[in-house]
Amino acid sequence: MSVYEPWDAGRGAEIISEHSHLEGATLVILHALQEAFGYVPEPAIPMVAEALSLTRAEVHGVFTFYHDFRHKPAGKHVLKICRAEACQAAGGDALAARAEARLGVAIGNTTADERVTLEPIYCLGLCATAPSAMLDGRLVGRLDEARIDALIAEAQR
């Protein structure tokens, strides 16, 4: 799991100014904010707009276009399961259903105790060691029932 800072406007401004000199900096800044806080806090959007001479709507538009950016913190652990064709061919759908059943949530949701966020991912590039998943940035290939169960147990701990 990753440890994030609580939102702080001063710290947010600092992060924004670190990158605002770059050409086309919007995504770079949104990534940096999410890396620090675990999500992109709402009050940061107008700050990014101000720093880059954009409208709030433009920054909000970018923020909502990309699947990666979160508007609220994820669970303590994030388990991303590949749902793309190579993993489907290797039995990925059954493992995804198993993960949903074990965690009691549908893909795209966080467990009630906020421990685990279960997300789809469309290809980790591990297509010859499929099915694959990523737990908090750690890659796991050649998944089978035992390995997915172990990952889930680890995430629930």
Added chain:
Amino acid sequence: MKMRIFVPRDAAAISVGADEVALAFEQAAEKRELPINIIRNGSRGLLWLEPMVEVATVKGRVAYGPVSPADVPSLLDAMASNGPHPLRLGLADEIPWLKRQTRLTFARCGITDPRSVEDYRAHDGYKGLERALTLTSDAILADVTASGLRGRGGAGFPTGIKWKTVAQATADRKFIVCNADEGDSGTFADRMIMEGDPFVVIEGMTIAGITVGATKGYIYIRSEYPHAVEAMNAAIVAARRAGYLGQRIGGSAHSFDLEVRVGAGAYVCGEETSLLESLEGRRGLVRAKPPLPAHKGLFGKPSVINNVLSFAAIPFILAGGAKAYADFGMGRSRGTMPIQLAGNVKYGGLFETAFGITLGELVDEVAGGTFTGRPVRAVQVGGPLGAYFPRALFDTPFDYEAFAARDGLIGHAGIVIFDDTVDMLKQARFAMEFCAIESCGKCTPCRIGSTRGVETIDKIRAGERVEQNLAIVEDLCNTMKFGSLCALGGFTPYPVVSALKHFREDFSPAPKSLQAAE
């Protein structure tokens, strides 16, 4: 002398335990007081053998795999005594699966240390750039054109023509953009080369820069590839330190520098104009063409935008290999293609070979069929926008035109193998569903057509007016194919129509294949 042991740092190797294996080697060596040097190389691409560990011997590098941490103590003893071991595969270079390939682009991948410029140079690295620095822009363009290289991202546009257009444009700034948004399922060649031989990408982009007169390049890497991002960033720092990036590269009058930018989980950003929008910090909406990126690309400036593998093919070509490159291949598909064998596959991995090998040879002989041992029923070639091919079309040679003639595409050369339990209606539905999730929303056929496609296929599965709804799906596919702005909406019909055409029996309430399998 310290024993030199190679444990890959490739993400696929890591996903099956390479980091744990490297750690086990350190611990076992310490316990035995055996001096070893662990080199974290890229992967050779024999992914069913990963983690594949190698040890340097006087006769060459001996490979072992697949290695688990529990194997390490006995393995280290076998290495130290050059004795037998159940996981021993013999000399790595002599493994038939590797020996059968023609590795031009991936010549160094899995061999060198991807963090070391010196190692890269010791294996013919930077020879292409060194020669390019002695040539005029026109002479470099002549080499690139003579090689016959076509864009490896999927579109297959001649690289020489693209570069020439940018070289001839006049502007205060020009850019080199590397498309490393490898989102197609079943493809991982970009990831492997960035992690295993990042300098070859840097060298190729640098040659592009001096050819067209650009001093800045961007590598746009998808966020799903954190290891590739790390590897490219480390290599850029190392290249800069060695004088191969920055001011006066290689002691010449040219300047060129690179920056990595990370995507944010949008498949459509692999489309070049969407990628440019994203690089500029906007929503990844596709741009209408013209203007071409070669005229008005990044920040409105003339830009070369190529796939990772296109840039990675350049150093070999410029090191005097243009003719040798063009001598491989068939028809208008010249050179080699790093083909990726994936999905339900027995011998999965990266297989670089000349164009012209048939799909059947690749699937049956090279890949060895399925991992489950069941018969191969379908293969999808070219990612989520590629067609599904039945066994009846396995005689198709790997060639841009031959695949197009059979209503398919080679795309980025990923081949995903499915066994006879596959439900092709489900696969067709997924193609539509994926398009609906990833559509940028700019054009109607893609945005709406994909959603209607999912609904209509669901009706077919439910047994609702099957014939009429099949006709609607075909009609939708036509609208999407001819009315979409880019390949996402335009090519989604390939998997759908091919599934309908070759596997019609699955488009019914209960697929025959599933009945047969169960």
